[in-house]
Amino acid sequence: ELSKSGWLLDITKLKLGENIGEGEFGAVYEGEYLGQQVAVKTIKCDVTAQAFLQETTVMTKLQHKNLVRLLGVMLHKGLHIVTELMTKGNLVNFLRTRGRSVVNSAQLLHFALDVCEGMEYLESKKLIHRDLAARNVLVSDDSVAKVSDFGLTKVVSKAKSDNAKLPVKWTAPEALKKESLKEVKEMVVGGYRMEAPEDCPPALYSLMRLCWEQEPRRRPAFNKLREKLEREAGKHSGGEGG
Numbered sequence: 607e608l609s610k611s612g613w614l615l616d617i618t619k620l621k622l623g624e625n626i627g628e629g630e631f632g633a634v635y636e637g638e639y640l641g642q643q644v645a646v647k648t649i650k651c652d653v654t655a656q657a658f659l660q661e662t663t664v665m666t667k668l669q670h671k672n673l674v675r676l677l678g679v680m681l682h683k684g685l686h687i688v689t690e691l692m693t694k695g696n697l698v699n700f701l702r703t704r705g706r707s708v709v710n711s712a713q714l715l716h717f718a719l720d721v722c723e724g725m726e727y728l729e730s731k732k733l734i735h736r737d738l739a740a741r742n743v744l745v746s747d748d749s750v751a752k753v754s755d756f757g758l759t760k761v762v763s764k765a766k767s768d769n770a771k772l773p774v775k776w777t778a779p780e781a782l783k784k785e786s787l788k789e790v791k792e793m794v795v796g797g798y799r800m801e802a803p804e805d806c807p808p809a810l811y812s813l814m815r816l817c818w819e820q821e822p823r824r825r826p827a828f829n830k831l832r833e834k835l836e837r838e839a840g841k842h843s844g845g846e847g848g
């Protein structure tokens with residue numbers, strides 16, 4: 607069925623290169639497939655492979671400049687997921703290892719817009735990612751940020767009844783059901799919010815607070831958030847000369 611669908615790749619055409627990362631379920635390698643630079647995620651355990659096939663099923667239906675693109679899968683001693691190569695790695699590392707001259711406010715705003723556009727696309731498909739965090743955003747060679755890791759993505763109607771492990775610190779309070787990390791939950795439900803990062807423009811911090819509203823309906827949808835971010839980006843690029 608996979609081969610008919612066109613998502614099953616030919617393993618003899620893959621050149622595997624260096625290890626570039628470790629996932630929870632296996633290593634990630636860089637490689638080349640028919641002349642294109644790719645990343646190959648290997649999952650050895652059969653049970654988890656089933657779950658990841660689920661992830662790729664979601665990915666096959668998605669194409670956007672700000673989503674890491676799936677090329678296909680290979681079945682050979684487990685499952686191999688082949689995606690476009692994001693040479694600058696995940697966004698957490700990028701932000702931590704580059705100086706302020708690279709990670710300036712214009713670049714940060716640009717990354718925010720990239721992620722927002724990717725999420726807006728998911729939103730338009732009625733999908734929720736459920737694990738959006740900087741570690742799941744990857745940076746391409748030309749410094750475009752793209753959302754990755756669709757393992758927990760669910761169609762909106764199915765999401766509520768599901769009890770999968772959720773990343774507590776980045777999860778909306780009403781989605782936190784379990785007692786894990788009780789303290790964090792209590793603080794967030796009790797109204798605690800993080801302070802503005804250093805040098806964060808007040809308008810952007812207001813936007814962050816809006817996204818953290820206790821009442822879900824008061825949080826902006828991604829299309830609204832994009833409009834607001836674009837307005838900010840416009841202000842900044844316009845203001846630079848004078």
Ligand code: ATP
Pocket residue numbers: 626627628629630631632634645647674689690691692693695696741742744755757
């Ligand atoms: P999972 O929950 O699926 O195990 P994970 O967050 O544990 O995900 P992976 O998605 O497997 O991790 O990726 C691990 C690391 O490998 C990433 O943080 C990143 O540095 C690197 N990596 C993953 N995919 C790519 C890619 N397409 N291009 C470049 N590097 C990648």
